Amino acid sequence: MNKKGIEPVVATVLLIVITIAAVALIIAFVVPFVQRQLSTADLCLKAQGIQIDPTATCYSYDQGSPTNVTVKVDWSGQSEAFTLSGIKISISNSTYTAxxxxxxxxxxxxxxxxxxxVFKGVVNGTITQISIAPVIGAGRGKLITCEMRSITPQPC
Incomplete structure (x- = not known):
């Protein structure tokens, strides 16, 4: 029997070529994903100056009537420009979040x-938490909602 196989040098070269092709494919998908994540993180880092002012944020509640909430937001400490497109707000009592x-x-x-x-009548009762999240314009109509920041407000 005359068996023929692949020469060891050819086999090694094929393995190297296949490995390089696999690495190139992985890089083609991973690099853009990582760049998008870094871009989002950078924009949200710039928005760290958007904060609730705890001294001027409060709620007024009369028994049996809806609660009115006053929220003051400060934009401090940021020199880099970004587009603040909105603020997501969450107002919670012990059983409901508006x-x-x-x-x-x-x-x-x-x-x-x-x-x-001022948000009138959004929830009833004592407010337990107010949270905000800056919404940043990221170009081409894309919006990024950053991490929520929360405080426990006091009655007005």
Missing amino acids: SPEWEEENLPRAPGESRTA
Whole structure:
């Protein structure tokens, strides 16, 4: 019997070529994914200056009537420009969480600016937590919602 096989040098070269092709395919998919994640993290890092002012954020509650909530947001400490497209807000009592709309005219427009918004009758009872998350414009109509930041408000 005359058996023929692949020469060891040819087999080694084939393995190297297949490995390089596999690495190239993995890089083609992984690199853009990592770049998108880093871009999102960078934008949200810039938005760290968007904070709830705990001294000016409070709620008023009369027994049997809806609770009114006043939320003051400060934009401080940021010199890098980004587009603040909105603020997601969450107002919670012990049993319910409301997510009212934050009106565009109540958005701070630049570092150093503060804005106050009043939300009337969004929940009943004592407010246990207020959370905000900046919504950043990332170009081409894409919006990124950053991490929520929370406080426990006091009665007005």
